[in-house]
Amino acid sequence: MNTLAEAAVDLTAIEQNVRTIGAAADTALMAVVKADGFGHGAVPVARAALRAGAGWLGVASAAEALALRAAGITAPVLSWLHRPDDDFAALIAAGTDIGVSTVAHLHAVADAARALGVPATVQLKADTGLSRNGAAERDWPEVTGWARKFELEGAVRVRAVWSHLADADVPDSPGLSRQVTLFEEALALARAAGLDPDLVHLANSAAALGAPRTRYDLCRIGLALYGVDPFGGNGPGRYGLRAAMTLRAGVVNVKRVPAGTGVSYGPEHVTRGPTTLALLPLGYADGLPRAAEGRGAVRLAGRRCPIVGRIAMDQCVVDAGDLPVEIGDEAVVFGPERDDDRTQPTVAQWARWARTIPNEILTGVGARVVRRYRHDETELS
Incomplete structure (x- = not known):
């Protein structure tokens, strides 16, 4: 290891996860590579997912979509979070599907398409209970009506109707049933307006694995793509997903200290007895959340060792006890779960220590x- 810290990404694991989820869901898959592929690298992850059979890529922003195109990726891409004054012409020219949730966005997309002389391909999103993006129930008839008008004029093509689930990771959630009902109603209204979408999609990672009635034509997989159980171990079963990222760093300083030694700022931690402290060049600027202080740990010298004292911007201190640790030794912050050795933390464990979710740790x-x-x-x- 010739860098201070690295995130090793196993693209074979990404491919295996696509195949595993595809076999379970038995439907087409959209690999969600927003936020730089959940911190893994959008372009390498996208290519791996496509090799394994994913048919679509999903991103949040126009910049993310155009970066995929600039890398030479020609697969279908959906970009779904925009301002009404975004450069829709660039997305249309790049052959990217545009997620639309409001009449204002729909007009802006249609205007850009007319100026280019090329129809825009859009995917209409209905809000079925998440209360974020997506057209509200009372606005949906207006959105679908304008979409049909623009379709007849040749300005847009409505490829899909879709929505997003709020709590598919909660087994037997009554909210999920209500969202499916509202989604079916929204789909019926769209068809009544004259729209005939090629694709209908609702399922995220958790629903792809655990809620068959939500799968429709396509499942959008995010967290599970990267090998993390979307149910947090509380779902209907284990799925054979493989964590794709291993975060590790080399020890840059080692010191033997006596009892009563203060560690890091404050100090909020004072050693209880003689011990060995190992310094790692990773801090909260690198993704180690301060919220995990007092709970976070790493794998060092074959053992799980606690991080002690405050996590700083660029570094943290590990209490290695009496282990024979030297400068240059590798510490694993998190990585795949090891059947033969439970000393290696996982990203899910770090999320629990920080009282957050794996998505936030990875990104x-x-x-x-x-x-x-x-x-x-x-x-x-």
């Missing part, structure tokens, strides 16, 4: 942490 891994890629045990970069 929080900072840009100065070098990404290295491996495929079929071959190092790519």
